[in-house]
Ligand SMILES: Nc1ncnc2c1ncn2[C@@H]1O[C@H](COP(=O)(O)OP(=O)(O)OP(=O)(O)O)[C@@H](O)[C@H]1O
């Protein structure tokens with residue numbers, strides 16, 4: 001980081017110029033406002049969540065069902081948190097290897113002229129709004145995946161996650177696939193930047209020892225890039241957890257805890273907010289806000305962990321932004 | 322040491338195989354990643370064009386029954402444009418000033434570090450949480466109605482960190498010599514920032530802002546919780562529910578008949594066109610100001 | 617295990633820019649050949665054509681013939697990977713693998729051709745570190761990261777890493793330019809020792825160094841900025857430094873250059 005113009009100017013010792021004070025205060029104030037907003041998000045979510053939590057007749061953390069609008073509200077985060085975490089991890093497991101491949105392709109395999117153009121194409125993927133992926137998901141991917149899902153169930157049903165009696169179109173698997181497509185560009189973009197920064201010196205050292213391209217990557221690029229890739233994956237995980245609209249359209253919105261990703265299981269905190277908000281009464285809204293608070297905390301932890309991993313390496317300072 | 326090797330040894334078949342195998346996997350990964358993009362864009366364009374007509378762009382959904390054909394997204398387009406403009410109006414000044422603080426005024430103290438840290442954290446705030454916050458604060462606690470303005474506030478929370486980061490990066494690119502030259506002329510610090518630093522970084526900042534706008538223009542969840550729905554045209558963002566293009570797509574997509582799905586595709590096409598235009602404009606600005614083109 | 621290299625009419629390009637032109641020379645086995653010349657004249661470029669590292673740079677290519685004994689290094693059936701395995705290289709800035717221990721750095725090249733037992737590896741690592749005059753300094757901390765060594769030690773580690781794979785030829789591009797005088801002397805001693813076994817080519821800007829360590833010296837120059845670099849003359853080091861045939865060489869050596 002550069003010490004941006006913060007050196008004291010002896011000039012100003014003579015006469016403080018008019019206008020500098022207000023401008024300095026305005027910019028400092030804007031920075032503080034940003035902190036205030038972050039605090040306010042937590043405070044107001046808590047403030048609205050408390051009455052609903054007090055009216056709850058079940059344990060918020062363990063209850064599976066969500067009947068927040070009933071006269072005796074009974075709701076809990078259990079199934080939703082489970083669905084959020086499982087579907088996001090599933091998306092992460094699908095997306096990360098492909099994203100690393102894409103990043104390596106652009107940084108070390110594609111011809112140089114082509115590489116920046118291809119990088120731009122991948123960036124475009126990130127710009128497509130999630131609601132469009134959601135639309136694409138229900139209209140195209142859900143019917144498209146029926147066959148493969150049935151196939152997995154028929155032949156690999158003995159693996160617990162592919163088990164179950166009834167294969168559905170709008171499944172956790174399809175939802176996670178859409179999530180994977182959505183987080184792939186961000187993981188790929190950060191990994192690509194990190195791989196591009198791998199020191200040429202070490203790459204040449206490996207090549208000069210008679211390493212093939214892959215051996216060179218394994219010896220010098222991957223060890224250098226590992227923290228960056230881990231952090232990119234975690235940022236992607238945070239995105240997947242907070243993603244709302246696409247999964248609201250695709251998840252079956254059941255309140256079960258099951259690893260059978262082809263059956264009618266799958267929901268998430270965010271999807272439940274989008275689906276349940278329309279008919280929520282006052283307590284119901286408070287309950288949704290309480291669930292949002294949980295989501296906020298989970299994503300906060302994931303993101304902070306990602307930043308922590310990346311901040312330990314100075315070389316990455318620019319990439320992380 | 323070993324015996325004299327008569328000639329250059331060939332590398333083992335296994336190593337060659339691994340090298341080529343990984344290369345094939347890397348190419349495959351890229352191909353897999355591109356397939357969904359092509360599929361999405363193809364379907365959006367081919368299905369969207371069916372209803373991408375004058376009626377769609379100039380009419381609302383008022384008095385259009387669930388099964389009726391026709392109708393349009395005029396109300397949603399107006400809503401999106403107003404909400405995004407208002408969101409920029411909120412987040413650009415705050416974001417810019419914050420960046421100025423971080424680069425020009427913040428010494429390496431605790432405040433600077435915590436602001437910088439929370440800007441990063443804010444980048445990760447899920448959009449639905451930003452919507453819930455405005456819902457809790459503005460609508461439930463202050464008792465204000467659903468409105469475009471409420472949506473704009475939610476969007477501005479999502480825009481802020483992007484604006485801060487891109488502006489910060491651009492300000493840091495301004496060479497220190499320029500600042501010092503200005504100080505040496507006896508120009509005060511704030512005037513140096515306003516007259517020298519910000520203009521130098523201007524195009525870069527504009528690019529960053531446009532990318533930030535493009536990012537939030539497609540957000541649905543925050544609007545759902547703050548703008549609510551309407552089928553009618555409401556040009557006043559401060560009064561009563563509005564519509565937004567992403568919301569429109571979501572709303573139509575959830576309706577189980579073909580005419581609605583057609584409208585959803587057309588809405589998606591409109592949205593993508595808007596976002597791609599913003600992206601393209603941002604890239605063009607970056608391209609024009611790149612040193613390679615300066616003669 | 618040292619070999620002679622025969623270079624015929626070599627040109628090297630970066631994209632459309634021709635960096636060196638029409639190089640012809642013979643590099644003797646079991647001897648030290650020094651390349652000298654002003655900055656930008658293409659010494660590094662030429663050195664990197666010798667083990668096909670030049671083509672690693674996007675857009676770079678080589679024309680002409682380079683043979684090691686009877687083998688054409690640029691023959692269509694020759695894998696550049698095995699050329700680099702046979703002709704080792706030491707770079708200007710020490711570049712040990714930062715995430716690997718000292719031991720692993722030395723073993724890195726060997727492990728690529730994984731066919732060594734642990735005890736074989738131990739022996740070769742020890743021999744190589746001894747060969748690089750580094751063994752005594754690091755034998756107690758072989759499992760510590762290589763980046764924890766001093767610059768001079770790191771450079772000797774890189775030499776150990778290069779000789780561990782038993783190359784025929786060792787190319788060194790200004791191996792001492794980032795080092796202090798003591799480390800430089802250590803490396804020069806090492807070079808004199810290594811030439812018993814290897815064919816060594818060294819690029820240097822230090823005339824005394826070239827005079828001290830090399831048997832033959834090649835002087836490169838370029839007519840003007842933007843023109844390709846050329847080999848001006850090459851001869852016994854003593855001859856080049858006492859009675860060069862070309863005026864440019866004499867000017868350069870006596871410091872009356874440019
Ligand atoms: N990666 C590259 N891309 C394009 N041109 C290059 C590259 N590396 C070197 N050149 C050009 O090739 C020419 C020869 O460079 P080279 O590095 O071989 O010179 P050198 O004799 O080793 O100089 P020095 O003594 O400074 O190391 C120079 O004109 C240089 O600008």
Ligand SMILES: [Mg+2]
Pocket residue numbers: 659660661789
């Ligand atoms: Mg050089």
